[in-house]
Amino acid sequence: MTLQQWQDKFGTNEACYAYLVTQRWPDGFICPKCQGTRYWTIQRSERTAPLYECSQCHTQASVTAGTMFHRTKVALRTWFLAIYLMATDKRGKSALALHRELGLPYATAWLLHHKIQHAMAERNAQYQLGGLLELDDAYFGGVSHGPGKRGRGIDQDPVVVDVSLTGKGRPQFAFLEAVPDLTKETVLQVLERRVENLGTWLSDGASIYAAGAKAHQADHKVTPSDDPEAPKVFHWINTVISLAKTFLDGTYHGRGRARRQLYLEEFSYRFNRRYLGTPIADRLLTACVQAKPHPYGA
Numbered sequence: 509m510t511l512q513q514w515q516d517k518f519g520t521n522e523a524c525y526a527y528l529v530t531q532r533w534p535d536g537f538i539c540p541k542c543q544g545t546r547y548w549t550i551q552r553s554e555r556t557a558p559l560y561e562c563s564q565c566h567t568q569a570s571v572t573a574g575t576m577f578h579r580t581k582v583a584l585r586t587w588f589l590a591i592y593l594m595a596t597d598k599r600g601k602s603a604l605a606l607h608r609e610l611g612l613p614y615a616t617a618w619l620l621h622h623k624i625q626h627a628m629a630e631r632n633a634q635y636q637l638g639g640l641l642e643l644d645d646a647y648f649g650g651v652s653h654g655p656g657k658r659g660r661g662i663d664q665d666p667v668v669v670d671v672s673l674t675g676k677g678r679p680q681f682a683f684l685e686a687v688p689d690l691t692k693e694t695v696l697q698v699l700e701r702r703v704e705n706l707g708t709w710l711s712d713g714a715s716i717y718a719a720g721a722k723a724h725q726a727d728h729k730v731t732p733s734d735d736p737e738a739p740k741v742f743h744w745i746n747t748v749i750s751l752a753k754t755f756l757d758g759t760y761h762g763r764g765r766a767r768r769q770l771y772l773e774e775f776s777y778r779f780n781r782r783y784l785g786t787p788i789a790d791r792l793l794t795a796c797v798q799a800k801p802h803p804y805g806a
């Protein structure tokens with residue numbers, strides 16, 4: 509869908525609310541209390557979601573209740589446009605770009621950006637990589653200063669990177685997770701969440717991946733990093749790391765692992781849907797509608 513088509517479809521708050529209604533009540537309104545299907549709507553203001561009141565028991569239901577749009581002070585069409593922009597911009601839309609392009613106060617743009625990133629992270633958490641995988645870790649963020657542990661600098665996080673490959677050896681999906689350390693315990697937890705059992709794992713033979721492969725009953729193929737074949741074997745994971753670093757350098761200048769992780773989730777979300785084209789915006793809208801409310805107002 510082009511931006512123009514998106515705006516034709518979701519250019520008014522009414523159209524956006526109508527869309528949410530079809531998502532929440534695909535077969536028409538059903539009273540959450542008495543299951544009645546007759547209702548009237550109460551429009552409180554142009555900017556807030558209409559209330560649906562059951563004509564039988566007078567229970568009021570909001571179409572945004574339980575979603576990240578609940579009690580938002582931002583017009584829904586602005587939310588929908590932010591979702592489109594963040595989904596389709598290959599370099600990622602920063603909060604600053606949303607602030608400028610949507611004419612929102614920076615703090616509001618930041619909150620929209622933050623919540624949409626959370627929706628991406630929730631969706632990522634529903635998937636695991638399987639089959640043929642490359643696994644490695646890299647340091648992200650900050651500047652590498654002096655003799656840190658394996659080159660760790662100030663405000664840098666180790667990031668565990670998993671990339672799945674197609675049968676033809678092309679990259680398919682990727683996850684990147686910032687971790688406090690690269691101990692076996694930490695890395696095993698990440699792999700438990702992100703990677704299926706079985707399959708074939710390619711790594712440089714680090715003991716954390718050997719332990720992970722064992723726990724996942726995966727076939728583990730080791731290519732030491734000084735092996736002449738290593739650049740070929742790890743070509744795609746190195747490419748993904750480099751793309752992710754470029755993305756973070758361009759959009760994220762803050763500190764802290766949790767924030768950095770949200771940017772890594774955003775990167776993974778778009779990377780894993782890079783062949784979708786603009787339908788990625790519809791997918792992200794669905795992810796946002798289904799995302800749990802997050803404890804930040806907007």
Ligand SMILES: [Zn+2]
Nearest residue numbers: 539542562565
């Ligand atoms: Zn009712």
